[in-house]
Structure formats: structure tokens, C-alpha cells
Amino acid sequence: MLALMTSGSFAELDALPTEELRERAFALARERRDIKFFWTVFRNLPDADEAAELDGAPNSIGPIVDEAVALWREFEGHIAYGEQEPLLRAAFIDYLQKHQGER
Structure with missing residues (x-):
């Protein structure tokens, strides 16, 4: 299903x-x-220096990813992409194109 979403x-x-x-x-x-x-x-x-620092052992990448997603959800609705929007859009598109079909 994800492959259909990202293609x-x-x-x-x-x-x-x-x-x-x-x-x-x-x-x-x-x-x-x-x-x-x-x-x-x-x-x-914008204001990335104010973001909370995530910690975790290198062998616990799953929880770190979950923490990163939780951090984003905390920012959601409080962040305007501002001048960074074109750069972020490019990063999202690039990521989707490079990794579609991978698992």
C-alpha cells in the first residue's frame, strides 16, 4: 500500500x-x-535550534524514529515552513522518488 502512496x-x-x-x-x-x-x-x-534533543542508543533506532515523529507532531500547527518551504518540499519529493518501492 505504501508503494502506491509514494509513487x-x-x-x-x-x-x-x-x-x-x-x-x-x-x-x-x-x-x-x-x-x-x-x-x-x-x-x-525555522527555529530548529529550539527543537528538543532526542536521545537514544544506536541500537534503539525504532524508538528514536518514534520520538522524532512525536516531536514533529508537537510542532505541527505551530510551525510555518516560511522561507524553508521550497527546500523542504524538494527534500520530501526527493526522498519519495529515491525510496519508492524500497522496503
């Missing part, structure tokens, strides 16, 4: 609202337990 050409993905792209990219990254992707996104958020 699409650049033009199809680019036509989606930023929040839809974020939801799809986060779902895929969570499934892949890709903490690096989450950190890339968080570093590019």
Missing part, C-alpha cells in the same frame, strides 16, 4: 500540497526507520 513522477508529486508531501515522506521514512531523513528535515525547520 509518482516529479510533476505529480510537485502538484501536491507541502503537508501531503510531508505526510507521505514521513510515513515512508518511519517505515524504513530512517532517522537521518528526520534529522535533515528538522535541521531545516
